[in-house]
Amino acid sequence: MKGDLKSILSKRLNSDELEVLIKSYDIIGDIGVIRIPEELSEHKATIAGAIMLQHKHVKAVWRQSSPVSGPYRVRSLEWVGGEKRAQTIHKENGYSLKVDVQECYFSPRLGAERMRIAGLAEDSELVVNMFAGVGSYSIAIGKYSGARKTISIDINPVAINYMKENILLNRLVGKILPIHGDARTTIENSLKELADRVLMPLPHEAFEYLDSAVAAIRPPRGWIHYYEFEHACKGEDPTKAVKQRVADRLKDCSAKVVDMHSRIVRQTGPNWYQIALDVQVEKQE
Ligand SMILES: C[S@@+](CC[C@H](N)C(=O)[O-])C[C@H]1O[C@@H](n2cnc3c(N)ncnc32)[C@H](O)[C@@H]1O
Incomplete structure (x- = not known):
């Protein structure tokens, strides 16, 4: 029609x-x-x-x-x-994502962002996805990058079960490791100083977890992909305040910003934007 x-x-x-x-x-x-x-x-x-x-x-x-x-x-x-x-299989970018739309977070609007991140992950890297949901970013990384492993944490037990199914569905056993739990506690207990790259796809709250992301990074340096929602009036740059806030917070976490790129992922409402920051940090002892 x-x-x-x-x-x-x-x-x-x-x-x-x-x-x-x-x-x-x-x-x-x-x-x-x-x-x-x-x-x-x-x-x-x-x-x-x-x-x-x-x-x-x-x-x-x-x-x-x-x-x-x-x-x-x-x-x-x-x-x-x-x-x-409420259960379905969503196909995008050549992979499949099984999801229950009532029980788990999933947005079909982020397919391009998932591919962008997959394109940045380098061969043999260890990636930690702190807020992995049903595994959407992790599956893209597993399928389209040479990353050694993507450790994928989520606090929602239903999302973790779908992530496990998605790993099988996309034949990525061994490349994605699902962990059910709170990202902060999981990193504190078993993932300190291991990651080359950390994903933080929890835009409303990622700021509160920046110290954990830094803790997961393997010295001397690594990349953090940070997401946040920001308001901006017409003509204003919505990424400006986010960049400053994150740089200041990283300094408090003993992490020096070596490189930082920002982009607007999408508009989420009138004058509201989802921002992505790719930040390379160097750990200061
Ligand atoms: C906005 S969703 C993103 C999910 C997935 N990355 C995606 O884009 O499809 C954020 C996810 O973080 C999980 N989450 C929230 N707080 C968490 C925490 N403290 N530790 C681990 N996961 C958490 C939620 O259960 C949810 O699945």
């Missing part, structure tokens, strides 16, 4: 309703996830039907009723159409 959601629904919703319809939504494997404003609640099944009409492979549609929240970074979802199923 050709056309966007708005045009597909133009005969079912009136002009006021079409005005509040949120046009963007996620397709994760064969599941659609959409935010539906309260005013359109009575039309939720119609909207679900329109998504399945637009994307013939979509078999289930869920309504996102909260932003991602809590320690596991999951969103509240209400089933609105198709099969009542």
Whole structure:
């Protein structure tokens, strides 16, 4: 079916309703996830039907009723159409990711960022992914880099189980090591001074864990991939404050910034951005 959601629904919703319809939504494997404003609640099944009409492979549609929240970074979802199923296999960049959209964090919008990080990992490196979820970044690194191993920590036991399935699904046994637990405690107990590269894909809270990332780095130096959300008005550079804040914090953690690159990964709302910093640090004793 050709056309966007708005045009597909133009005969079912009136002009006021079409005005509040949120046009963007996620397709994760064969599941659609959409935010539906309260005013359109009575039309939720119609909207679900329109998504399945637009994307013939979509078999289930869920309504996102909260932003991602809590320690596991999951969103509240209400089933609105198709099969009542939250588990799916998402394919991107030549690998597959099995995920339960209700129980685990997953965003199909970060596929390009996963490939960018995989492209930076060098041969024989040991990588630590502190907030690995179902293993999305780790699988990309395992598939597309020569990294020796990616140790992949997550606090959500369901995400770890999916990560284990994804390692099998993508034939990466031995290249990705899943660890269930808190990243800080895990690094403190068993991963100090081992990593050439550390990933911190927990944008709302990564700052609090910078000392652990530094602790994981093998002296004398290594790379930290840091994520954060930042607000910026029109014309402002949203990366500026993040770079300063992170450089200051790293200094407090006895880590000298040798090199730092920043980029906007995506816009997450009006004047809000997800920022990535690639920081090479040298440990100071
Ligand atoms: C924003 S999600 C990113 C997941 C994955 N990297 C991805 O992009 O698909 C952050 C993940 O960090 C996990 N997490 C949160 N706090 C944690 C902690 N203290 N230690 C380990 N994992 C944690 C959550 O369970 C969640 O899976």
